[in-house]
Amino acid sequence: MTNSAVFHCPACGTAYPADRPIWRCDCGGHLNLEPRPGLRRADIDATDASLWRYRATLALRGPPRVSLGEGWTPLVARRWEDVAVQFKLESQMPTGSFKDRGTAVMLNHLLEVGVGPIHEDSSGNAGSSIATYAAAAGLRCRIYVPAAAPRGKIVQIAASGAELRTIPGTRQAVTEAALAAVGESFYASHNWHPFFIEGTKTLAYELWEQLGFAVPDNILVPTGYGSNILGLDRGFDELTRRGEISRRPRLFAVQAENCAALAAAWAADAADYVPFSPRPTIADGIATVKPVRTAEVLSALRRSGGGVAAVPEDEIGPALKALGRLGLFVEPTSGTAAAALRQLLRDGTIRPEQTTVVVLTGHGLKATDKIGELLGVS
Numbered sequence: 008m009t010n011s012a013v014f015h016c017p018a019c020g021t022a023y024p025a026d027r028p029i030w031r032c033d034c035g036g037h038l039n040l041e042p043r044p045g046l047r048r049a050d051i052d053a054t055d056a057s058l059w060r061y062r063a064t065l066a067l068r069g070p071p072r073v074s075l076g077e078g079w080t081p082l083v084a085r086r087w088e089d090v091a092v093q094f095k096l097e098s099q100m101p102t103g104s105f106k107d108r109g110t111a112v113m114l115n116h117l118l119e120v121g122v123g124p125i126h127e128d129s130s131g132n133a134g135s136s137i138a139t140y141a142a143a144a145g146l147r148c149r150i151y152v153p154a155a156a157p158r159g160k161i162v163q164i165a166a167s168g169a170e171l172r173t174i175p176g177t178r179q180a181v182t183e184a185a186l187a188a189v190g191e192s193f194y195a196s197h198n199w200h201p202f203f204i205e206g207t208k209t210l211a212y213e214l215w216e217q218l219g220f221a222v223p224d225n226i227l228v229p230t231g232y233g234s235n236i237l238g239l240d241r242g243f244d245e246l247t248r249r250g251e252i253s254r255r256p257r258l259f260a261v262q263a264e265n266c267a268a269l270a271a272a273w274a275a276d277a278a279d280y281v282p283f284s285p286r287p288t289i290a291d292g293i294a295t296v297k298p299v300r301t302a303e304v305l306s307a308l309r310r311s312g313g314g315v316a317a318v319p320e321d322e323i324g325p326a327l328k329a330l331g332r333l334g335l336f337v338e339p340t341s342g343t344a345a346a347a348l349r350q351l352l353r354d355g356t357i358r359p360e361q362t363t364v365v366v367l368t369g370h371g372l373k374a375t376d377k378i379g380e381l382l383g384v385s
């Protein structure tokens with residue numbers, strides 16, 4: 008660890024020492040953390056059964072001040088479509104979603120640089136993650152969520168003692184409410200802050216280690232803004248530069264066809280965002296209309312040799328039910344990744360003999376209202 012981390016703005020090229028609470032560049036663009044050296048196998052703290060076993064590669068100044076034991080989630084082998092698959096249970100994080108990877112690292116950075124009260128907007132999972140970690144750290148916190156967010160996520164935010172603001176209308180309206188509050192408290196946005204991706208990069212290290220210091224052929228991730236895709240790209244990039252791996256897994260961003268910004272850009276062979284018409288989807292966690300780092304997510308997917316899979320709405324429920332029958336109880340957003348694997352196996356993009364990881368990003372208990380409807384449970 009070192010205190011020499013640097014933020015860089017891809018839009019205007021400005022660099023900032025990462026020693027102050029900022030969430031974007033003065034030009035309005037998003038910031039990224041400059042590449043880090045990464046770690047070698049020998050640098051892993053194998054006594055720590057959490058993501059902090061990779062502490063040596065994180066751009067923090069010191070040991071974590073707040074942790075709920077996040078990371079080191081199970082990688083479970085199952086058969087899907089009669090093919091061997093590894094399911095990564097990010098749903099078993101402290102708050103029930105993968106967001107805890109990004110939140111834990113981002114919040115520890117914010118504590119190091121002396122942030123005060125924070126606020127955040129979210130479809131629900133990042134909000135409940137940040138509210139929970141803020142409570143654990145003793146920080147005051149306000150969370151903006153869509154009024155239509157799953158009740159489990161809203162209740163979870165309330166349980167942390169955070170101030171809860173439910174906003175009617177679109178997900179974009181929720182973001183605008185949070186932007187309007189900039190100045191009242193620090194905008195600890197998981198979609199903007201580069202330290203969130205510094206946290207999600209530990210997913211790459213974990214898969215590499217859990218697979219016996221080898222990388223899989225394919226990784227499928229339910230994707231809206233792309234924090235896991237960018238984290239995986241960053242982590243595998245570090246491992247490549249360290250000489251620990253010699254090839255990269257193909258990354259597949261999985262989207263709900265009804266709201267698929269990345270799929271629209273991919274289909275147009277575009278390097279950046281292209282406008283599209285969003286429709287409602289049961290996959291609330293990935294109903295993203297305008298990802299902050301669209302161009303970077305697209306280029307990470309291209310660099311990996313992977314792509315984007317868009318799942319029709321009527322295939323999400325059956326995939327969720329089939330996962331349940333395998334003992335994997337996840338929220339509808341995560342069901343999309345299993346549905347996408349079905350699609351990619353059928354069209355030959357993924358072959359049965361390959362090693363494929365499906366990332367299950369959120370727990371079923373987050374969305375029992377919607378799952379109950381799908382199952383016909385009254």
Ligand SMILES: Cc1ncc(COP(=O)(O)O)c(C=O)c1O
Pocket residue numbers: 104130131132133229230231232233234235291292293295338340341368369
């Ligand atoms: C369960 C779940 N999966 C996936 C995602 C997508 O994450 P990202 O928007 O960073 O791609 C979210 C985001 O809210 C989520 O809640």
Ligand SMILES: [Zn+2]
Pocket residue numbers: 016017018019020021032033034035036
């Ligand atoms: Zn800038």
